[in-house]
Amino acid sequence: MKGEHPLTPALPYDMAPRARAAAGDVRLRQFVERATTTRDRGRADACRAAFGDALDEVRSLAGQLRQHALDHLDTHLERFIEEAERGGITVHVAADGPAAVAICRDIAQRHGCRTCVKSKSMVTEEIGLLDGLMAAGVETVETDLGEFIVQLDGDAPSHIVAPMIHKDRTDVARAFQRELGAPYTEDPEALTRIARQHLRGVYRRADLGVSGANFLVAETGSIVLCTNEGNADFCVSGPPVHVAVAGIEKLIGRLADLSVYLKLLARSATSQPLTVYTTLIQGPRRPGERDGPREVHVILLDNGRSRLLAADTRELLRCIRCGACLNACPVYRQVGGGHAYGAVYSGPIGATITPLFKGIANYPDLPRASSLCGACHAACPVDIDLPHHLIALRRRQVRERVTGPGERLAYRVWAWWLRGARRYRVAGSCMRLLLRAMGRSMGQDAGAGGRRRWIARPLPGLRPWLEHRDFPAPPRRNFREWWRRRR
Numbered sequence: 001m002k003g004e005h006p007l008t009p010a011l012p013y014d015m016a017p018r019a020r021a022a023a024g025d026v027r028l029r030q031f032v033e034r035a036t037t038t039r040d041r042g043r044a045d046a047c048r049a050a051f052g053d054a055l056d057e058v059r060s061l062a063g064q065l066r067q068h069a070l071d072h073l074d075t076h077l078e079r080f081i082e083e084a085e086r087g088g089i090t091v092h093v094a095a096d097g098p099a100a101v102a103i104c105r106d107i108a109q110r111h112g113c114r115t116c117v118k119s120k121s122m123v124t125e126e127i128g129l130l131d132g133l134m135a136a137g138v139e140t141v142e143t144d145l146g147e148f149i150v151q152l153d154g155d156a157p158s159h160i161v162a163p164m165i166h167k168d169r170t171d172v173a174r175a176f177q178r179e180l181g182a183p184y185t186e187d188p189e190a191l192t193r194i195a196r197q198h199l200r201g202v203y204r205r206a207d208l209g210v211s212g213a214n215f216l217v218a219e220t221g222s223i224v225l226c227t228n229e230g231n232a233d234f235c236v237s238g239p240p241v242h243v244a245v246a247g248i249e250k251l252i253g254r255l256a257d258l259s260v261y262l263k264l265l266a267r268s269a270t271s272q273p274l275t276v277y278t279t280l281i282q283g284p285r286r287p288g289e290r291d292g293p294r295e296v297h298v299i300l301l302d303n304g305r306s307r308l309l310a311a312d313t314r315e316l317l318r319c320i321r322c323g324a325c326l327n328a329c330p331v332y333r334q335v336g337g338g339h340a341y342g343a344v345y346s347g348p349i350g351a352t353i354t355p356l357f358k359g360i361a362n363y364p365d366l367p368r369a370s371s372l373c374g375a376c377h378a379a380c381p382v383d384i385d386l387p388h389h390l391i392a393l394r395r396r397q398v399r400e401r402v403t404g405p406g407e408r409l410a411y412r413v414w415a416w417w418l419r420g421a422r423r424y425r426v427a428g429s430c431m432r433l434l435l436r437a438m439g440r441s442m443g444q445d446a447g448a449g450g451r452r453r454w455i456a457r458p459l460p461g462l463r464p465w466l467e468h469r470d471f472p473a474p475p476r477r478n479f480r481e482w483w484r485r486r487r
C-alpha cells in the first residue's frame, strides 16, 4: 500500500490491493512479462542444450542430493563448524533475525567499522541486516548493480535473482541523477560507468564486507559465492573483516556434489553454463598473503528453518534460490513481480515458505496465489513439488480456520456437487445458464459469426477475476451434449 515498505506490510497481509494496483500498471506488467519470459525461455534452452533428454534425471538427482543433505543436516552442521574453525573462520549460530543482526553489529562495533560493502543476499534481506547496520551508525552500501539501484530508490528487490526486474533504464537514469548528481543518460554503458565509479570509492573506504553464501561445504568448511558482477569478491577481499550470513539449509555434505548444483544454478537463474565468478572461501588471509580479510565470520541462521525440517515441509528447504519458478509462474507475471507478495521471498517458493516462516494466518492469500498449473515444479532444478505444498497449505488453512466460514461452506457444497455424476450435470447446466444470462445482459457478442458472448457483469464474487481479463460466456451446450448430438 502507499507509504508502506513493500516487504514489511501490516499483518495479516492482504495481497489483493497491491496485486490489483500492479495488474493495472501496464508499464510494470510489460517489464515483468518481458524479463520473465526471456529468462524462462533461456533457462529451458540452456538446460535442454546441456542435459537433453536426461534433464529430468539430473533434476531428480539434484533433488535427492539436496534431500540427503537436509536429512543429515545435524552431522553436516557439526562437520562444517569443525572444518571452518580449523581454517580460521569464526562460526556463530543465530536462532533468529534479530540475533543475527546483533552478532553482525557487535563484530562491526568491535572493529570500529564505519563503512560496509554488501553483496546480494536474500537472507540478509530476510533479517533486515542493512537497516540494522545503518541504525548502528555503519554506512552500508549494496554493491550488486540491481540492489544498488533499488537501495538508491528506497525500494526493495522484486525478484530473487533480478532485484530490479520492475524497473527500466529511465528509472535508473533518474535515480543516478537525483541521488548521485550524475548527468541524465539512458545509455546502459554510461549508467554502468557511473555506478562503477561511485562504488569504487565506497570499496576503497570500506572496513567491513558482508555477503551471503550460495552453499556451505561441510567436508571442507568452505563458503561458496556465485556472482556475475565480481562485486562479491571485492566485498570479501578488500575490507579487513568479512561476515557471511547463511541459512542453515545451505549446507551440503561433499565438495564433489557442488558441481551438480553449480551447473543447475547458473542455467536455471541466468541461462549461463556457470556464473562468471564462483569463489570458495576457506578462511582469512594466511601469513605471507597480501590480500584478503584478517577475520572471516560465518553466521548460521535458523529463523524458522528447523521448523520446516519436519518431514512434510523439508523438501522446501532444498531451494537453491535460482528464481526459475518465479519466471515460470503466470501469477508472478500478472501481479507485476514480487512486491505484490508483501514478503522477501515471492513467486511460488515465497508463497510456500513465507506463511511457514511467518505464520499461516499472517499471509492468508499467498497459498492461493497460484493457478496450480505446475510450471513452477517443471522449472525447479531441485525438483521441489511446489503445487503439492501449496495445496497442503490450503488444507492447513481450512484445518486451522484461517479461511472464513462462508468460504468453507461454499467449498463443502461444491465438493458435494462434484461427488455425484447427476448432481454434477445439473449443477453444470445451472451454472452455464447463469453465466450465459450475464453475458446476454450486456448484449456483447463477438467472435466468429457473432456467436461468442463475453461476461461483462458478473456476480459479485466473480468481479475480481474479471477486472483485468475477459471471460467468455460458456456455449449453449457442453462437450458431452455436443458429442451426444453429433453421434
Ligand code: SF4
Pocket: 160, 268, 318, 319, 320, 321, 322, 323, 324, 325, 326, 349, 376, 379, 380, 381, 382, 383, 384
Ligand atoms: S523453488 Fe526451485 S525453482 Fe524456485 S527458486 Fe527454489 S530452486 Fe529455484
